[in-house]
Structures are given as structure tokens and as C-alpha cells.
Amino acid sequence: MTSRRDFFKVAGIAGGAVAAGAVSRVAMAALPEPVIQTSPNTMAPLIPDSGRPYNPVVTLNGWTLPWRMNQGVKEFHLVAEPVVREMAPGMKAHLWGYNGQSPGPTIEVVEGDRVRIFVTNRLPEHTAVHWHGQRLPNGMDGVTGLTQPAIPSGKTFVYEFVARRPGTFMYHPHADEMVQMAMGMMGFWVTHPKAKHSLIDEVQRDFCFLLSAYDIEPGAATPKVAEMTDFNLWTWNSRVFPGIDSLNVRLNDKVRIRIGNLTMTNHPMHVHGHEFTVTGTDGGPVPKSARWPEVTTDVAVGQMRQIEFVADEEGDWAFHCHKSHHTMNAMGHNVPTLIGVDHSGLSKKINQLIPDYMVMGERGMADMTEMEMPIPDNTIPMMTGEGPFGSVEMGGMFSVLKVRRDQKPGDYTNPGWFKHPAGTVAHEVTGPMAEPARFSAEGGQSMPRQRKPATPTEVKVRKPASHGEH
Numbered sequence: 472m473t474s475r476r477d478f479f480k481v482a483g484i485a486g487g488a489v490a491a492g493a494v495s496r497v498a499m500a501a502l503p504e505p506v507i508q509t510s511p512n513t514m515a516p517l518i519p520d521s522g523r524p525y526n527p528v529v530t531l532n533g534w535t536l537p538w539r540m541n542q543g544v545k546e547f548h549l550v551a552e553p554v555v556r557e558m559a560p561g562m563k564a565h566l567w568g569y570n571g572q573s574p575g576p577t578i579e580v581v582e583g584d585r586v587r588i589f590v591t592n593r594l595p596e597h598t599a600v601h602w603h604g605q606r607l608p609n610g611m612d613g614v615t616g617l618t619q620p621a622i623p624s625g626k627t628f629v630y631e632f633v634a635r636r637p638g639t640f641m642y643h644p645h646a647d648e649m650v651q652m653a654m655g656m657m658g659f660w661v662t663h664p665k666a667k668h669s670l671i672d673e674v675q676r677d678f679c680f681l682l683s684a685y686d687i688e689p690g691a692a693t694p695k696v697a698e699m700t701d702f703n704l705w706t707w708n709s710r711v712f713p714g715i716d717s718l719n720v721r722l723n724d725k726v727r728i729r730i731g732n733l734t735m736t737n738h739p740m741h742v743h744g745h746e747f748t749v750t751g752t753d754g755g756p757v758p759k760s761a762r763w764p765e766v767t768t769d770v771a772v773g774q775m776r777q778i779e780f781v782a783d784e785e786g787d788w789a790f791h792c793h794k795s796h797h798t799m800n801a802m803g804h805n806v807p808t809l810i811g812v813d814h815s816g817l818s819k820k821i822n823q824l825i826p827d828y829m830v831m832g833e834r835g836m837a838d839m840t841e842m843e844m845p846i847p848d849n850t851i852p853m854m855t856g857e858g859p860f861g862s863v864e865m866g867g868m869f870s871v872l873k874v875r876r877d878q879k880p881g882d883y884t885n886p887g888w889f890k891h892p893a894g895t896v897a898h899e900v901t902g903p904m905a906e907p908a909r910f911s912a913e914g915g916q917s918m919p920r921q922r923k924p925a926t927p928t929e930v931k932v933r934k935p936a937s938h939g940e941h
């Protein structure tokens with residue numbers, strides 16, 4: 472009982488203030504029961520059954536936290552705790568998160584809602600939750616030491632504020648941040664507008680996810696928390712392709728995708744087949760006069776972007792971070808460039824020492840996706856994902872926007888691969904090929920002919936045709 476009394480003291484709530492009249496005074500005075508989710512599947516949108524109505528978002532490989540209404544206040548209960556997150560089939564990571572998952576559940580509220588969030592700390596160290604982007608009383612901002620004491624291990628704190636402006640936000644610890652965010656502690660927050668808003672369009676599909684990065688050695692399960700730059704798992708909602716669900720929409724749906732970046736580098740997010748505009752940031756809706764068409768938008772560290780477009784081209788459209796290293800999984804680093812290098816002699820020597828040694832990368836690295844290479848347990852291949860035409864040769868921050876004529880409104884199930892109309896797929900041509908006319912420039916403004924080196928350096932390039940002649 473003492474701890475309960477302490478709790479209310481910290482929370483600043485006198486016992487009587489939460490009295491709910493005849494309606495279960497005791498139940499409402501107790502904390503809302505935490506809801507724990509252990510599946511990494513994309514949960515169907517949570518249609519609000521209390522409070523003001525809104526069109527819910529869909530969290531990729533995630534879910535929305537249910538709430539209860541208590542005297543007009545929306546009450547949520549977050550539990551900070553160690554979790555096991557499946558990053559893709561075949562690999563489970565030991566992370567820290569909220570309510571059974573990393574990232575934690577998405578919190579959805581409506582502009583003007585009074586929100587009360589209980590945070591129970593089941594981590595081995597103290598924490599605090601910062602509500603990124605929100606207007607709130609300073610003491611609710613969640614910065615350990617600056618605006619509140621840290622939440623000790625085993626204790627529950629409560630935050631309370633009015634969600635004053637609509638938009639795209641996130642939450643994350645502001646206590647031992649480097650460790651706690653490297654371990655996966657973060658979550659999405661959406662505040663829906665309370666009425667029609669001139670800068671916030673109604674959409675048929677509203678997706679959200681957070682970008683995060685981990686450094687987990689192949690075969691291991693726990694991230695290295697001191698890593699600054701050399702991450703090997705680039706994730707959306709702590710998932711890597713092919714573990715990231717596709718974004719399934721109906722032809723001509725208006726689609727919004729909300730993205731927040733809690734990694735240590737920027738991510739140019741790229742959609743194929745459509746142009747979009749950035750309609751909002753964590754700072755709020757973008758004025759219409761300041762919007763322009765893009766097919767890639769950079770999401771910098773600590774930023775959020777919401778992009779919108781009409782999905783008016785049928786197909787399976789790639790959607791990914793444009794940094795090519797970010798569409799690879801573990802083992803993608805420290806690989807020397809071997810294209811064009813003849814190492815037949817070298818591999819013979821190494822084979823005397825290591826009989827199974829195999830030279831890779833001589834013709835590029837695409838071969839690696841087709842080899843059934845033995846890899847350590849609890850590791851996903853570096854580039855993988857099987858498409859209808861073979862390996863997609865991607866990992867990490869990659870997914871597919873599936874636009875279908877017959878996708879039902881509100882149906883988020885995966886429709887399978889696109890059936891291309893006859894004659895609309897790139898294909899091999901056969902027949903005689905003319906010799907290419909090779910163009911060799913001489914002179915030019917930047918390097919006049921007389922300044923060319925007298926004897927050009929000779930570069931020997933081993934042509935692919937010679938492969939296997941030895």
C-alpha cells in the first residue's frame with residue numbers, strides 16, 4: 472500500500488480526484504491494465520470505441536495501444552521492459568521496448584484530448600519517456616534530471632497533458648539514451664485532427680513506422696549499445712526485409728505514410744512509380760504553398776516526415792531507403808571490392824589451409840543471394856527476399872507498395888504478387904547485335920589535349936568472359 476500511496480504522490484493525483492462516482496471507483500483508481508503484444512504481425516487498424524472518432528493508422532509490423540476513458544481522460548499504460556523481437560523469420564533480437572515489442576505500441580489520440588500515460592519501468596535501470604514534438608507542461612517533457620527524476624526500476628510514473636496540436640510524433644527515453652535507443656526503445660504517436668483541417672487531407676490508407684538501426688553480430692541476439700556509426704541492421708519498426716510487411720492499397724486510394732527517424736544517420740526514403748509530397752513534419756502540417764513533388768525525401772536524424780500520394784499505378788512498387796548499404800542485412804560491411812580481381816592463385820593457397828574457402832565478389836555480389844551459404848544461427852542472409860522473378864537481392868530498409876484494383880476498401884491483407892498484363896514486363900531480346908560504336912572523347916574544356924599525361928597508366932581489367940578458364 473505504501474508504494475501505491477507514493478505513486479499517487481508522484482503523480483500529483485489526490486485519491487478523490489479520480490473518483491468516478493458510482494462507476495467502479497476502485498477500478499478507475501487502479502492503473503489501467505497493461506496490454507502486452509508479442510506478435511510482430513501488422514495489426515489491423517484499431518477502430519476507436521470511445522472518445523472522438525478518427526481514421527486510425529496502420530503501424531507496419533506493429534500495433535496501436537488500447538486505452539480506457541476515465542472521466543473524459545484517455546488513459547494508457549506503457550510498460551518499459553526487455554522484449555524479444557523477431558526482426559525477420561529466422562532471427563530474434565533481444566531488445567528493450569514497451570508492452571512486449573520494440574518499437575512500443577503506437578499511441579493514437581485526437582487533438583484536444585486530455586491524455587494520461589502510466590509508465591511502468593521493468594528495465595534493469597531507470598528510464599523516462601520524452602514525448603517528441605508535443606506541446607506540454609515542461610514537467611511532462613520526460614528529460615531525466617532536467618524536468619523530472621528518473622523512473623527507478625520497478626516503479627510507475629504518470630504523465631498527463633492535452634494533445635494540443637494534430638500531427639505525427641514519437642516517444643522515446645530521455646535517460647541513458649544511447650543505450651536505451653540502441654536497444655530499441657521508441658514508439659510512434661499520432662494526434663488526429665478533431666475536425667476537418669485545411670492542411671490535413673482525409674486518406675484511405677495511413678501507414679506509420681520508425682527507422683531504427685542495430686549492431687548485432689551474426690549469431691548474436693543483443694545489440695552492441697556503444698556503436699556510433701557501424702550498424703549492420705537497418706530496420707523499419709525493428710524489422711528487416713523480407714520481414715517487413717508490404718503496404719497494401721487499393722488503386723486510386725489516397726495514401727499517407729508517416730516516418731520517424733531514430734537512427735544516427737539520415738535516410739532518403741524512395742517510392743517507385745509515384746510522386747508524393749511531404750505534407751507534414753513533427754513540426755506540423757506543411758503549408759500547401761511550400762509543398763513540391765518528390766520521389767525521394769530525406770528523413771534526417773530526429774525528424775519525422777509524412778508523405779502523401781494517390782496510388783494510381785497498379786503494381787508491386789519498391790519502397791526503400793536509397794542508401795544502398797541500408798538495404799542489406801548483417802555481414803554487409805567490411806567487404807572488399809573484388810570486382811575484376813583475379814584471385815584464382817590466392818584461393819588455391821587459402822584452400823590448402825581452409826578447404827571450404829570460397830572466393831566471393833569477383834563478379835559482383837549478386838551470386839551470394841543464390842548460394843545456400845551456411846550462416847550462423849539467428850542470422851538472416853545479407854541480401855534476400857524472394858520475388859516472382861527470383862531473388863530481390865535486398866534486405867534492411869526495403870518493402871513493397873502493392874497497388875491493386877481489386878483490393879477491398881479497408882482490407883490490408885497481402886494480395887500476393889502483381890499479375891502483369893501481357894507484354895508489360897522487361898524481357899530478353901535475341902537476334903544479332905550490332906557491335907557497339909565506342910565513343911572516345913579527346914580534348915574537351917576541362918582537360919585540353921596537350922595537358923594529357925604522355926603515357927597513360929595501363930589498367931588490366933579481367934573480363935568476365937575469362938572467368939572459369941583456369
Ligand SMILES: [Cu+2]
Nearest residue numbers: 738792794797
Ligand atoms: Cu537509410
